[in-house]
Amino acid sequence: MIKKNISISHIILGIIIISLATVLCINYLDAEIAINVMRFLRTFHKINKVTGNIPDLLPHFVAISTVLMWVVYFYRLRKKRFGEETLFLKLGGAALPIAYLVKTLSKFIFGRTSPRSWLIHHHPLEFHWFKLWSSSFPSGHMLVFAALGMAIIIYYPKYRDLVIIFLILLGFALIGTDYHFLSDVIAGAFLGIITTYSLWYLFEKRKTKD
Numbered sequence: 241m242i243k244k245n246i247s248i249s250h251i252i253l254g255i256i257i258i259s260l261a262t263v264l265c266i267n268y269l270d271a272e273i274a275i276n277v278m279r280f281l282r283t284f285h286k287i288n289k290v291t292g293n294i295p296d297l298l299p300h301f302v303a304i305s306t307v308l309m310w311v312v313y314f315y316r317l318r319k320k321r322f323g324e325e326t327l328f329l330k331l332g333g334a335a336l337p338i339a340y341l342v343k344t345l346s347k348f349i350f351g352r353t354s355p356r357s358w359l360i361h362h363h364p365l366e367f368h369w370f371k372l373w374s375s376s377f378p379s380g381h382m383l384v385f386a387a388l389g390m391a392i393i394i395y396y397p398k399y400r401d402l403v404i405i406f407l408i409l410l411g412f413a414l415i416g417t418d419y420h421f422l423s424d425v426i427a428g429a430f431l432g433i434i435t436t437y438s439l440w441y442l443f444e445k446r447k448t449k450d
Contacts, residue, residue: 258430265423271365274355277418291417292356298381302340305388309333328395331443332388335436339387342435343380343428352377355418379420379428385410386432394440 281288313329316322351368354376358365368375389403407429414420420428 254430258426262423262427265421265426270421270423273415273422274359274418277416278355278359281418291419294417294419298384299340302336302384306333306336309336324395327443328391331394331436331440332391334439335387335391336384338439339384339432339435340380342431343378343383346378346383346427346431347375347380348372350377351375352421352424355421359418376420377424377427378431379411379414379424381414382407382411382420382425382428383432383435386429387436388432390433390436391440394436 281291309329310333313326313333316326316329349370351371351373352375353363353365353368354374357363357374357376367377386407389407392403393400411425411429414425415422
Protein backbone atom coordinates (compact mmCIF):
# COMPACT_ATOMS: atom_id res chain seq x y z
CA MET A 241 0.00 0.00 0.00
CA ILE A 242 0.99 3.62 -0.57
CA LYS A 243 1.68 5.69 2.51
CA LYS A 244 -0.64 8.66 2.90
CA ASN A 245 1.63 10.67 5.14
CA ILE A 246 3.63 12.13 2.27
CA SER A 247 4.68 15.59 3.37
CA ILE A 248 3.56 18.74 1.62
CA SER A 249 7.21 19.59 0.99
CA HIS A 250 7.66 16.36 -1.00
CA ILE A 251 4.57 17.13 -3.08
CA ILE A 252 5.73 20.67 -3.76
CA LEU A 253 9.21 19.41 -4.66
CA GLY A 254 7.68 16.93 -7.10
CA ILE A 255 5.59 19.63 -8.74
CA ILE A 256 8.63 21.88 -9.08
CA ILE A 257 10.78 19.11 -10.62
CA ILE A 258 8.10 18.04 -13.10
CA SER A 259 7.34 21.67 -14.00
CA LEU A 260 11.02 22.42 -14.65
CA ALA A 261 11.42 19.24 -16.72
CA THR A 262 8.33 20.15 -18.75
CA VAL A 263 9.52 23.70 -19.39
CA LEU A 264 13.00 22.50 -20.38
CA CYS A 265 11.49 20.01 -22.82
CA ILE A 266 9.22 22.66 -24.34
CA ASN A 267 12.09 25.07 -24.88
CA TYR A 268 14.97 22.77 -25.82
CA LEU A 269 13.94 19.19 -26.68
CA ASP A 270 10.40 18.88 -28.03
CA ALA A 271 10.85 20.43 -31.46
CA GLU A 272 14.13 18.66 -32.21
CA ILE A 273 12.78 15.26 -31.18
CA ALA A 274 9.59 15.73 -33.21
CA ILE A 275 11.53 16.75 -36.33
CA ASN A 276 13.82 13.72 -36.11
CA VAL A 277 10.87 11.39 -35.54
CA MET A 278 9.08 12.77 -38.59
CA ARG A 279 12.21 12.32 -40.68
CA PHE A 280 12.36 8.70 -39.59
CA LEU A 281 8.67 8.12 -40.32
CA ARG A 282 8.93 9.66 -43.78
CA THR A 283 11.88 7.41 -44.54
CA PHE A 284 9.65 4.38 -43.95
CA HIS A 285 6.50 5.08 -45.94
CA LYS A 286 4.48 2.11 -44.66
CA ILE A 287 5.14 2.98 -41.02
CA ASN A 288 4.25 6.61 -41.69
CA LYS A 289 1.01 5.59 -43.38
CA VAL A 290 -0.04 3.25 -40.56
CA THR A 291 0.79 5.68 -37.77
CA GLY A 292 -1.01 8.48 -39.58
CA ASN A 293 -4.39 6.74 -39.35
CA ILE A 294 -4.58 5.47 -35.77
CA PRO A 295 -8.15 5.84 -34.43
CA ASP A 296 -8.65 7.48 -31.05
CA LEU A 297 -10.26 4.80 -28.90
CA LEU A 298 -9.54 6.50 -25.59
CA PRO A 299 -13.14 7.72 -24.99
CA HIS A 300 -14.45 4.21 -25.64
CA PHE A 301 -11.87 2.68 -23.32
CA VAL A 302 -12.71 5.10 -20.52
CA ALA A 303 -16.47 4.66 -20.92
CA ILE A 304 -16.43 0.86 -21.09
CA SER A 305 -13.85 0.42 -18.33
CA THR A 306 -15.65 2.84 -16.02
CA VAL A 307 -19.02 1.11 -16.45
CA LEU A 308 -17.51 -2.34 -15.95
CA MET A 309 -15.62 -1.29 -12.83
CA TRP A 310 -18.68 0.23 -11.19
CA VAL A 311 -20.90 -2.71 -12.11
CA VAL A 312 -18.48 -5.19 -10.58
CA TYR A 313 -17.89 -2.87 -7.61
CA PHE A 314 -21.60 -2.71 -6.69
CA TYR A 315 -21.95 -6.44 -7.29
CA ARG A 316 -19.15 -7.11 -4.82
CA LEU A 317 -20.74 -4.73 -2.30
CA ARG A 318 -24.01 -6.62 -2.63
CA LYS A 319 -22.15 -9.85 -1.94
CA LYS A 320 -20.43 -8.16 1.02
CA ARG A 321 -16.96 -8.51 -0.43
CA PHE A 322 -14.95 -5.61 0.94
CA GLY A 323 -11.41 -6.63 0.04
CA GLU A 324 -8.73 -4.77 -1.87
CA GLU A 325 -10.26 -5.77 -5.20
CA THR A 326 -13.41 -3.86 -4.27
CA LEU A 327 -11.39 -0.83 -3.19
CA PHE A 328 -9.41 -0.97 -6.43
CA LEU A 329 -12.61 -1.04 -8.49
CA LYS A 330 -13.92 1.99 -6.63
CA LEU A 331 -10.72 3.94 -7.11
CA GLY A 332 -10.29 2.94 -10.75
CA GLY A 333 -13.95 3.59 -11.55
CA ALA A 334 -13.64 7.10 -10.16
CA ALA A 335 -10.14 7.87 -11.44
CA LEU A 336 -10.74 7.03 -15.10
CA PRO A 337 -13.59 9.49 -15.84
CA ILE A 338 -12.05 12.19 -13.67
CA ALA A 339 -8.69 11.74 -15.42
CA TYR A 340 -10.48 12.06 -18.77
CA LEU A 341 -12.14 15.25 -17.54
CA VAL A 342 -8.78 16.61 -16.37
CA LYS A 343 -7.38 15.78 -19.81
CA THR A 344 -10.20 17.59 -21.59
CA LEU A 345 -9.98 20.72 -19.43
CA SER A 346 -6.17 20.82 -19.62
CA LYS A 347 -6.17 20.59 -23.39
CA PHE A 348 -8.69 23.45 -23.55
CA ILE A 349 -6.56 25.57 -21.21
CA PHE A 350 -3.24 25.03 -23.00
CA GLY A 351 -4.35 24.41 -26.60
CA ARG A 352 -0.89 23.44 -27.77
CA THR A 353 -0.19 22.65 -31.41
CA SER A 354 0.49 18.94 -31.90
CA PRO A 355 3.67 17.70 -33.62
CA ARG A 356 1.74 16.50 -36.67
CA SER A 357 -0.23 19.75 -36.98
CA TRP A 358 3.05 21.62 -36.86
CA LEU A 359 5.14 19.42 -39.16
CA ILE A 360 2.52 18.20 -41.62
CA HIS A 361 -0.10 20.96 -41.73
CA HIS A 362 2.41 23.74 -40.90
CA HIS A 363 0.41 25.28 -38.09
CA PRO A 364 2.43 27.59 -35.83
CA LEU A 365 4.00 25.76 -32.90
CA GLU A 366 2.46 27.62 -30.00
CA PHE A 367 -0.06 27.51 -27.17
CA HIS A 368 -3.62 28.63 -27.99
CA TRP A 369 -4.73 29.50 -24.49
CA PHE A 370 -8.38 28.84 -23.60
CA LYS A 371 -9.42 28.07 -27.16
CA LEU A 372 -11.04 25.07 -28.79
CA TRP A 373 -8.00 23.57 -30.47
CA SER A 374 -6.68 20.13 -31.34
CA SER A 375 -4.31 20.30 -28.40
CA SER A 376 -1.50 17.86 -27.66
CA PHE A 377 -0.71 19.11 -24.14
CA PRO A 378 -0.94 17.14 -21.97
CA SER A 379 -1.11 13.69 -23.51
CA GLY A 380 -4.58 12.34 -22.80
CA HIS A 381 -3.57 8.72 -23.29
CA MET A 382 -0.67 9.11 -20.89
CA LEU A 383 -2.83 10.90 -18.34
CA VAL A 384 -5.60 8.29 -18.35
CA PHE A 385 -3.34 5.23 -18.32
CA ALA A 386 -1.06 6.75 -15.67
CA ALA A 387 -4.17 7.31 -13.54
CA LEU A 388 -5.21 3.69 -13.98
CA GLY A 389 -1.64 2.52 -13.45
CA MET A 390 -1.44 4.42 -10.18
CA ALA A 391 -4.60 2.70 -8.97
CA ILE A 392 -3.04 -0.67 -9.78
CA ILE A 393 0.18 0.22 -7.97
CA ILE A 394 -1.70 1.36 -4.87
CA TYR A 395 -3.62 -1.89 -4.41
CA TYR A 396 -1.39 -4.33 -6.28
CA PRO A 397 2.19 -3.11 -5.67
CA LYS A 398 3.61 -6.39 -6.99
CA TYR A 399 2.64 -5.19 -10.49
CA ARG A 400 4.45 -1.87 -10.09
CA ASP A 401 7.32 -2.74 -12.42
CA LEU A 402 4.94 -3.98 -15.12
CA VAL A 403 2.90 -0.78 -14.87
CA ILE A 404 6.02 1.37 -15.12
CA ILE A 405 7.30 -0.59 -18.12
CA PHE A 406 3.91 -0.25 -19.84
CA LEU A 407 3.79 3.50 -19.24
CA ILE A 408 7.35 3.94 -20.53
CA LEU A 409 6.51 1.97 -23.68
CA LEU A 410 3.33 3.98 -24.12
CA GLY A 411 5.32 7.19 -23.81
CA PHE A 412 7.81 6.03 -26.43
CA ALA A 413 4.93 5.06 -28.74
CA LEU A 414 3.24 8.45 -28.39
CA ILE A 415 6.49 10.31 -29.06
CA GLY A 416 7.71 7.84 -31.70
CA THR A 417 4.58 8.33 -33.81
CA ASP A 418 4.76 12.13 -33.50
CA TYR A 419 1.38 12.39 -31.84
CA HIS A 420 2.93 14.00 -28.78
CA PHE A 421 5.95 15.95 -27.65
CA LEU A 422 8.09 14.70 -24.79
CA SER A 423 6.71 17.40 -22.49
CA ASP A 424 3.14 16.30 -23.30
CA VAL A 425 3.94 12.81 -22.07
CA ILE A 426 5.71 13.98 -18.91
CA ALA A 427 2.87 16.33 -17.97
CA GLY A 428 0.22 13.72 -18.77
CA ALA A 429 1.88 11.08 -16.61
CA PHE A 430 2.24 13.46 -13.69
CA LEU A 431 -1.36 14.69 -13.86
CA GLY A 432 -2.63 11.12 -14.07
CA ILE A 433 -0.65 10.06 -11.01
CA ILE A 434 -1.74 13.12 -9.03
CA THR A 435 -5.39 12.60 -10.00
CA THR A 436 -5.52 9.04 -8.70
CA TYR A 437 -3.42 9.71 -5.61
CA SER A 438 -5.66 12.64 -4.66
CA LEU A 439 -8.78 10.49 -5.04
CA TRP A 440 -7.24 7.68 -3.02
CA TYR A 441 -6.25 10.09 -0.26
CA LEU A 442 -9.80 11.48 -0.11
CA PHE A 443 -11.29 7.98 0.01
CA GLU A 444 -8.89 6.95 2.78
CA LYS A 445 -9.60 10.11 4.77
CA ARG A 446 -13.34 9.58 4.48
CA LYS A 447 -12.99 5.92 5.46
CA THR A 448 -11.00 6.91 8.54
CA LYS A 449 -13.71 9.35 9.62
CA ASP A 450 -16.41 6.73 9.14
